[in-house]
């Protein structure tokens with residue numbers, strides 16, 4: 001995973017390991033770094049911010065050529081990245097659910113994202129993860145638009161012995177979510193996972209529908225799902241959802257096939273929201289907790 005992004009970081013530090021670079025050579029290092037970040041799917045604004053960090057650190061080292069510029073650059077980048085991830089914070093979903101349980105209320109999670117990113121599959125994976133950790137789960141079939149969506153969620157949930165609350169196609173997803181909540185309360189289920197549509201006539205309609213679910217259900221957590229392979233698009237989607245609906249954290253799917261790796265970095269950097277999990281395949285167990293410390297140390301080693 002993420003090989004190309006790792007290469008971008010190691011290329012910049014090894015390029016400046018050579019001391020006594022001329023100004024022209026330094027410019028070239030900085031330029032190549034920015035280019036390789038963008039090629040690794042890092043969003044333009046994020047690539048610019050990181051490149052700026054490299055430039056700043058190189059300015060300092062030009063005065064004293066006896067220091068190892070690569071170390072200075074490495075440290076600078078580590079600080080920039082760590083502070084972005086620290087600002088986003090971390091979320092312990094299990095802990096949150098257990099806290100809510102003490103109040104006697106179910107914890108609800110709304111899954112958001114455009115069509116095909118992996119919302120429904122990820123709900124199944126999260127349901128499986130929660131069950132393994134002793135949390136009881138119910139799903140709500142909030143995608144009442146796409147033909148087959150209700151059956152798809154129900155089949156996954158059945159295989160995991162999880163109940164699905166659903167209505168007919170065309171029903172109001174907010175009402176489905178509310179039904180799910182009522183079911184969870186009545187049956188003392190710990191956690192409600194709400195699926196949603198990924199495509200409507202327009203993005204505006206989609207945003208309005210999501211906002212309505214949020215108003216009615218008041219989910220404890222809004223989980224944004226992005227497909228790592230869509231790179232820069234994933235960042236624009238994150239910004240769209242964050243602006244219109246808001247979200248609390250993200251799951252990046254298809255990380256198993258992602259060699260570029262920029263999406264995780266860019267989403268955290270541009271929305272300030274943490275990544276909780278990575279989807280690493282099509283099986284129910286293919287969900288990895290995202291460890292930002294490990295991620296950063298693998299980028300900067």
Ligand SMILES: Nc1nc2c(ncn2[C@@H]2O[C@H](COP(=O)(O)OP(=O)(O)OP(=O)(O)O)[C@@H](O)[C@H]2O)c(=O)[nH]1
Pocket residue numbers: 113114115116117118119120121122143146149196197198199252253254255256257278279280281282286
């Ligand atoms: N390789 C891989 N495939 C995944 C992963 N997550 C989801 N998929 C696949 O992506 C495809 C789409 O997944 P869905 O869960 O149907 O996506 P969705 O967001 O619910 O799509 P809509 O309901 O159309 O909005 C399916 O074929 C999944 O098996 C992952 O982490 N890795």
Ligand SMILES: [Mg+2]
Pocket residue numbers: 119120121143149195196
């Ligand atoms: Mg779906």
